[in-house]
Amino acid sequence: MQRVGHWINGTLRPATQSSSFEVRNPLDDSVYAIAARGDLSDVADAAGSASEFAAEYARSTPSDREQWLITAAGLLQQRADAFSEVLIDEIGSSISKARMEIGIAVRNLTATAAMARQVGGKIYPTDGIGRWSLGFRKPIGVVAGITPFNVPLIKGVKHSSMALATGNPFVWLPSDQAPVTASMLTQLYCDAGVPPNALQLVLGHGVEIGDALVTDPRVAAVGFTGSHRVGRHVQRLCGENGKRVTLELGGINPLVVWEDANMEAAVKAALLGGFLYQGQICMASSRVIVHRSRHDEFVKRLCGAARGLPMGDLRDPTTVIGPIISEKQRQRIRELVADATQKGARIFCGGRWHENKLEPTVLCGVTDDMRLHAEEVFGPVVTVSAADDFSDALSQANATPFGLVASVFTENLDLAMRFADQIDAGMVHINAMTIQQEPQVPFGGNGESGFGREGLETGLDDMTQWKWVTLGPSNP
Structure with missing residues (x-):
């Protein structure tokens, strides 16, 4: 059993018997680790340490920050097996999903390293004769x-690397269900040469210490990824305290399959988009909307493929379906499916539990009075509905307060572009599944799915502030 602690002021603060919590392996709910349970004083110490180091870290050179992140990427590749083991046991990843996550994290580190050289400025035109008007980007402070x-x-990686690349110290509160991964990444950064005080790690329960971190006056900007309910709470706190905030929240994401679609490709996209990591992905395509003429065929094909998804050993590369993260979430999924079936929805495949794993589940007949219509499942549950024409499909796809990502499968370029233009989503993919990730793109959603965008250019705007400097005589 592992014990993990905070990393504050360049010092490891281990978990103690009186101030710790258990981390459980979702496969069998056994205790996997004991983690330090942070309190308000830990948050204050972390924010204070980061703030005291902010000016010095802002003076670090682009070459140094670039090299630290490139070295971190190399170390992550070297330690991929160790990280995979933790991702399997701590959060129930399959080995294939763990390897995919590590690969994406490596690409984000290398891409973000280049941003260390983008904290620049420009010359602006000015009315003053013999005068220069200059604009400089400066680090914003503690993130x-x-x-x-x-x-x-x-x-x-996404939250920390952009802050570190742009000269800002970072304070991290990870999920209380994944503190071991966070501790390993923090150690990796230190081994890569990142100055100890540039990165602070506070473990604990967000409900107990999250508000203190968000409202600490030494924190200038906040990035949050999680549920829309908590995200809106974070946004309110940031607004009240004059802080920048970026939110990446959930989604009930539509995948539209039109009558001329490549059915094999569409089924594969729905299968992976709906059931990868047992649906516990914000970009999961939990709603599929199919042209009525292809609806029955699609459901038959999707269910046939879903029944064949392996639910075996998480270390077997062929395994796709693993456990749901916690008993609380398992019970919530049971309630959502039960509410739908009691009100008339029909389960076409799946619906059976194998200890902490749920078979890939496909339902039809979900109506707007059912919770499945309005709530993000975060489990291996996909609903399929029929649409009569483009207007009907678009109306169904937009019938949600969320707007993270959407996909459409069609050979009709005009229809695809009209869908991309009119769907209320921050990201749209044509003839591709909803789960897509690249470091350079503006990543995020509309409505209840977020606020702002993650990415390289957008991150540069979030993590820096402009300073205007003039040189020369003023205009009389």
Whole structure:
């Protein structure tokens, strides 16, 4: 059994008997680790340490910050097996999903390293004769990040690497279901040469210490990934305290399959998009909308493929379906499916539990009075509905307060572009599944799915502030 602690002021603070919590392996709910349970004083110490180091870290050179992140990427590749083991046991990843997550994290580190040289400026035109008008980007200060359990390495890297690349110290509150991954990444950064005080790690329960971190006056900007309910709470706190905030929240994401679609490709996209990591991905395509003429064929094909998804050993590369993260979430999924079936929805495949794993489940007949219509499942549950025409499909796809990502499968370019233009989503993929990730793109959603965008260019705007400097005589 592992014990993990905070990393504050360049010092490891281990978990103690009186101030710790258990981390459980979702496969069998056995205790996997004991983690330090942070309190308000830990948050204050972390924010204070980061703030005291902010000016010095802002003076670090682009070459240094670039090299630290490139070295970190190399170390992550070297330690891929160790990280995979933790992702399997701590959050119930399959080995294939763990390897995918590590690969994405490595690409994010290398891409973000280049941003260390983008904290520049420009010359502006001015009316003053013999005068220069200059604009400079400066680091904003202490950046806080709050990250989820489902992709703890990807989100830990995305939140931290942009802050570190742009000269800002980072304070990290990871999910209380993934503290071991966070501790390993923190150690990796230190081994890569990142100055100890540039990165602070506080473990604990967000409900107990999250507000203190968000509202600490020394924190200038906050990045949050998680549920829309908590995200809106974080946004309110940031607004009240004059802080920048970026939110990447959930989604009930539509995948539209039109009558001329490549059915094999569409089924594969729905299968992976709906059931990868047992649906515990914010970009999961939990709603599939099919042209009525292809609806029955699609459901038959999807269920046939879903029944064949392996649910075996998580270390077997062929395994796709693993355990749901916690008993609380398992019970919530049971309630959502039961509510739908009691009100008339029909389960076409799946619906059976094997200890902590749920078979890939496909339902039809979901109506707007059912919770499945309005709530993000975060489990291996996909609903399929029929649409009569483009207007009907678009109306169904937009019938949600969320707007993270959407996909459409069609050979009709005009229809595809009209869908991309009119769907209320921050990201749209044509003839590809909803789960897509690249470091350079503006990543995020509309409505209840987020606020702002993650990415390289967008991150540069979030993590820096402009300073205007003039040189020369003023205009009389």
